[in-house]
Amino acid sequence: MWSEVNNKLYKKFIFRNFSEAFGFMARVALVAEKLDHHPNWSNVYNVVEVFLCTHEAENTVTEKDHQLAKAIDALV
């Protein structure tokens, strides 16, 4: 589940290893570029944390973030 933290949609994804995490990241990159809406995200080994907000809307959560969140969820 995504939670809303400090005006951002947030979700932590946990994988079995770095390879699985990076395969996921490659797919998130594709969908972000396609939607022209990019995440604030970090990775350490098997963990990927994603924060979504909309720069053009003064860094609040907008429909674009919910759309990207949904597209990311469809990958896993």
Added chain:
Amino acid sequence: MWSEVNNKLYKKFIFRNFSEAFGFMARVALVAEKLDHHPNWSNVYNVVEVFLCTHEAENTVTEKDHQLAKAIDALV
């Protein structure tokens, strides 16, 4: 199953779309670089074809190819 064609180990992987195929390719790239043994591979949309042989062994199939094939199978 991998087959042996023209002195190469060969396998075709079929995915649901380009995103899934490229996520797989990113993971194959990681394992190839880790093993320092790289595939001859091609992609069209959701299909990835992999051919493995060993350049240093006059392009025949060696233990290195079987090792990479096994590592690739472990990804899917």
Added chain:
Amino acid sequence: MWSEVNNKLYKKFIFRNFSEAFGFMARVALVAEKLDHHPNWSNVYNVVEVFLCTHEAENTVTEKDHQLAKAIDALV
């Protein structure tokens, strides 16, 4: 330069090593997904060969292929 071979736009890209080739492939994947037009491409170590044609136009070269070719050239 791209050449037209067997009803496909074709170009061979040569890099210094697999890492550089795969970094390029990751960027081609992003632009392909963004344009919703995907290459027929292959890689062996430091070499990436790209073939472009349009499936919906009976596998001939169309404006979409020229657009993708131009976007790929902008990456290198």
Added chain:
Amino acid sequence: MWSEVNNKLYKKFIFRNFSEAFGFMARVALVAEKLDHHPNWSNVYNVVEVFLCTHEAENTVTEKDHQLAKAIDALV
């Protein structure tokens, strides 16, 4: 230049766009997997921030981090 912040080697990389940033990330992923030493890193659009420390050495900076930092610098 890498700086040492809170027991981590730190460097910020700025690119022209997301595509260029992600091409770099794909290459960092390859070298990290090859060295079996992975970064703590984050990305927002064209910016990649990398933090390196060694989990097995109580999250301090070790020779492995300097080696990975050097390998990452060689990519840009």
